[in-house]
Amino acid sequence: MTPDTASHTASRFQALDLLSLLVAVLQSDGAVQFANAALENVLGLSRRTLEGVGFAQFFTDPALLHTALQGARSRDFAALRFEGSLKRLHQDPVLVHVSVTAAELSGQMLVEMWPLEQQARQDREERLREQAQAHKELIRNLAHEIKNPLGGIRGAAQLLEMDLQSPDLVEYTQVIIHEADRLQSLVDRLLAPHRHPHLVGDVNIHEVCERVRSLILVEYPQGLSIAQDYDISIPEFRGDRAQLIQALLNVVQNAAQALAPRIAQGDARITLRTRVARQVTVGRERYKLALELHVIDNGPGVPDAIRERIFYPLVSGRDGGSGLGLTLAQTFVQRHHGMIECDSVPGRTDFRILIPLP
Missing domain, CATH: 3.30.450.20 (PAS domain)
Known part of the structure; x- marks a missing residue:
């Protein structure tokens, strides 16, 4: 030819x-x-x-x-x-x-x-998006229903405390007030994604990556290395810089927490990798170009029992975890018409953040 x-x-x-x-x-x-x-x-x-x-x-x-x-x-x-x-x-x-x-x-x-x-992947993405949206609506409605009676319980305990003469009984009202405050804090965190305004401006994804990288290394100064594998040709795009920093920070913190045993050994590693993906489908929409940001760690992997639910509210793979970090990250990325996927096997977990580019 x-x-x-x-x-x-x-x-x-x-x-x-x-x-x-x-x-x-x-x-x-x-x-x-x-x-x-x-x-x-x-x-x-x-x-x-x-x-x-x-x-x-x-x-x-x-x-x-x-x-x-x-x-x-x-x-x-x-x-x-x-x-x-x-x-x-x-x-x-x-x-x-x-x-x-x-x-x-x-x-x-x-x-x-x-x-x-x-x-199969597109069907799974669509199903996960629909389930995540349903869970967000359920949690938001439930949180609002909890807030009003919770405030009444706390107020009643305070009034009761004012009339009590026995210090032993005051101790009980303090328990009620403390637990009411703890539940209020949880409700506030559940509602947090819906309260953040979406402030759009020019975003350089590598500035976002470097900000997150510096924050994590301050928190984990020894035993953890964070490698940079950037495609510097990726253009700036319109987005909410603060929300993207928070989303990436939550994902990287999740990886660092999973790496605790390897951090103690001194061989924990996270890689931040940026690439341009072409002809990408996100939520049934087709985009010519998309940012592909990978957070790859050499940790134990996501437990099989929660692998399909890690972006759901209140699902955590570690003791003491709130189960809200990845949920918030997914919410912020979806506000940019993107999504987060996870591919995990023992020794390698890859969180892939996709965001359409103009």
């Missing part, structure tokens, strides 16, 4: 780059004429490398695609579908649902592929 022909082909099919699904346009002999950006990313190969190459060789079982292409050419079916496995450069194969359709006049074949893992 000449450079002029390749340029013309790219311009004809450039709209396919906006799609999240993987798309290849094949010539009648099964060679790649065009591959969209999503397919490039999954295969780890450039469009120029793919052009003119038989596409079947990228399947672990090439016969599946050959059979589908033959059926599409014969016009026996409007579209043929099968599940296959795409080979990737230096990575494990990815399972995909494949649809093959023949063009009416040109003889070209359109191959559309939906990564099964990606679809």
Whole structure:
């Protein structure tokens, strides 16, 4: 294919780059004429490398695609579908649902592929967002219902204390007042995410990272190292700097607390990594670019019992934890149309913060 022909082909099919699904346009002999950006990313190969190459060789079982292409050419079916496995450069194969359709006049074949893992992840993200929203509404309503009678209990205890003569009885009213204050503090923390105003300005994510890094190292001056792996080409974006600092601080503090045994040994490590992700889906919305911020630690991992619930209010994996830090972090990131995901195995936990970029 000449450079002029390749340029013309790219311009004809450039709209396919906006799609999240993987798309290849094949010539009648099964060679790649065009591959969209999503397919490039999954295969780890450039469009120029793919052009003119038989596409079947990228399947672990090439016969599946050959059979589908033959059926599409014969016009026996409007579209043929099968599940296959795409080979990737230096990575494990990815399972995909494949649809093959023949063009009416040109003889070209359109191959559309939906990564099964990606679809499952998107469904899980949507489910988690809906559950988190339901939990936030429940907690907010419950907190408001608790506040009024709690104030009455405290006030009644104070009035009762004024009329008591026995110091022993005053001790009991002090317990009531103290416990009422403790519950009031918990209620205030539950309501905190809804009370923060959203103040938008220009945000440099690396300034946010460095601020959090310095705060954590002051708290843990020995036994913990925080590595910086930054992509300095990431542009500034509009957001609430204070909320993003708090969100990242909560995630990194959570990692540091999980690393307590390794901090004592002196080999605890957290990595802050920033990258630009392309063609990202967050909450069913498709974005051309997104900030991808990873907080990676070498701790014991998230316990299986709470792995699916770590962003829910009052869920904590350690004794004495409030279970509100990650909930607040997720709330602040969602205010920026993003989300936080967690991938954890013993020895490596990766919190991935995604925020769309303009």
